[in-house]
Amino acid sequence: MAKTPSDKVQLDTRNDTPGNAKAESIATLNAVLADIIDATNATRQAHWNVKGSHFYGLHKMFEEFYGLLAEQSDELAERAVQLGGIPDGTTQGVGARTRITPYDANLLDGLDHCQALADRYAELAKHLRKGIDSTDEAGDADTSDLLTQVSRVVDKSLWMIEAHLQGKN
Template sequence: MARAASDKPRNQTRNDTPGNAKAESVAVLNAVLADMIDVTNATRQAHWNVKGSHFYGLHLMFEKFYDMLGEQTDELAERAVQLGGIPDGTTQAVGAKTRISPYPADTLDGLDHCKQLADRYAQLAHNLREGIDKTDEAGDADTADLITDVSREVDKALWMIEAHLQGKD
């Protein structure tokens, strides 16, 4: 993974994580940060535009999920700062760095939103697991552990979204 200027630790810190591990972890954190923000925005899009017989339950579930993603995003960004990095969650950075498929803005039906979100949550979960492996291999167990916690939350949300699709394919 090529590191952008914002991915290199630039702030002084007494955190004794080895320098190479810090650099790798900040790069991973910025990558998953972009993905998390993208999926958060897709979830908000679904929350705002869901229609159909499942409206009320999905509307509430989507709100719960974008709140959870927001909290987890904050944890990832703060970890980058702890390592001396600069998290970049600007719209421009997210648009340039996200590895998540674009969300179709014209989706309205509740179960169509579930299909679209399930695809994106699965992509995010995959990217998080790659981040766990990279940060662990780099020697940063704390960042790997944090991303593991986020991964569990995303997997749980994916399971709940997929439950709405059971028997519909």
């Protein structure tokens, strides 16, 4: 993905993370931020539109999960600011940057939502793990640790979504 102006260190800070590590981390954080906001919106879409015999349980679960993702996006954005970056969570920025497969806004069946979300959470987890490695290799253990924390939240949510799909076939 091409780097954008918001991926550069732009703000003065006394944070002593090395400059090259800051630049790598800000770019990674902005990329993952777009992905997680996209996944949050997909989860919210599922929450609003879920239908079928699993309605109540899935409706509540999706609400919990989009809340968890929103909390994680805040942590990611704040870390970018700590490093002197400017996080881009605008609709336009997220739309241009996300690496998550577009969500079908016409889905209604609960298990179809679970399948679609499981695919997207797996994509998000993959991007998080790549970010863990790239920020660690760049020398920013704190950002790598944060991405590991977010990865655990996403993996747990993925596990719970996938549990609804087992035995579907």
